């Protein structure tokens with residue numbers, strides 16, 4: 001099996017490296033890396049606009065929608081390179097909402113939204129989860145009632161990442177209460193500055209912010225419906241497939257491992273570098289093996305998508321492995337660092353600006369995004385092993 005990239009793809013990788021090295025101000029990179037959520041920071045959003053200006057956002061979108069028309073592997077290479085530096089790509093607007101609009105949106109919707117996503121001007125938050133509808137999304141209760149040419153929306157969403165800096169919400173709402181629970185749901189686009197919307201912060205243990213979003217008699221035109229009324233679950237499923245395919249990047253973990261290895265070479269304990277301690281070496285070697293396993297999972301997914309195969313159990317395997325590996329890696333780092341490893345970034349005694357301390361608090365949350373790891377394991381059991389539901 002040969003995972004080599006073509007000369008053109010390697011050339012593109014060099015192009016991205018040169019862009020990061022020569023065109024992104026170091027202060028911008030430092031500010032993004034220091035933030036709990038780099039995409040949400042002012043510098044992160046400015047960086048995204050810079051990507052848009054350089055034609056790098058949507059590198060793999062079709063040319064007819066303003067994209068670069070390159071195979072998906074180019075987007076993969078781009079996210080690998082940006083991820084190594086902790087830099088954000090276009091987020092789910094670009095990797096999930098946009099591609100779903102190519103397939104399920106009307107021509108007017110494509111005209112209206114795709115350009116804004118590509119320039120970095122439009123940002124979508126995903127409004128699926130509710131207080132009593134997470135894994136069991138079919139139980140959602142937010143209502144959208146048709147009234148003339150409008151829908152009137154009432155209800156509440158929860159854990160809505162990015163809502164506090166997004167322009168729109170990609171909303172799943174119930175349009176028919178009499179249908180069985182998965183059938184009466186529709187997907188619609190709601191501008192977040194619409195009257196009647198209240199957004200409240202919900203802070204995570206990893207210092208990041210998600211939100212509660214409340215809708216009180218919010219009016220939107222019925223033209224904002226994506227796909228057919230009451231068939232919104234197809235649209236959500238499509239968007240979730242794209243979302244899963246975009247997770248599990250390898251480069252942030254490779255970077256963390258590189259930094260941890262450097263730390264053990266540069267730091268001495270009892271008169272000798274940590275890197276000479278056999279227990280430390282064994283732990284780092286184990287992590288190196290696990291990072292390489294993730295690289296293979298991740299390349300297999302990219303290859304499948306490139307060849308128009310849909311990774312289902314493969315995407316689940318990569319998601320479970322990457323999120324749990326990130327947790328293991330941060331635990332190993334804190335163990336190697338000892339008590340000082342537990343200090344937060346602001347302390348002058350913190351190692352590596354508290355990077356691993358924060359990673360330790362952030363990584364449990366990765367088990368939830370794009371479907372919990374328990375659900376991923378159910379998918380692997382059913383589709384991978386053929387076990388009954």
Ligand SMILES: Cc1cc2nc3c(=O)[nH]c(=O)nc-3n(C[C@H](O)[C@H](O)[C@H](O)COP(=O)(O)OP(=O)(O)OC[C@H]3O[C@@H](n4cnc5c(N)ncnc54)[C@H](O)[C@@H]3O)c2cc1C
Nearest residue numbers: 126127128129133134135136159160161365368372374375
């Ligand atoms: C940081 C963060 C950001 C998020 N961002 C967004 C966002 O932007 N938009 C959005 O809509 N949602 C978002 N979510 C919500 C996320 O999608 C939900 O947390 C997830 O779907 C699980 O739902 P729940 O939290 O209600 O847990 P529940 O569904 O109540 O599950 C609780 C536990 O039970 C387990 N469980 C449930 N059902 C089963 C089953 N059938 N078999 C085995 N185990 C099961 C789950 O795995 C979990 O461990 C975010 C969550 C987090 C943590």
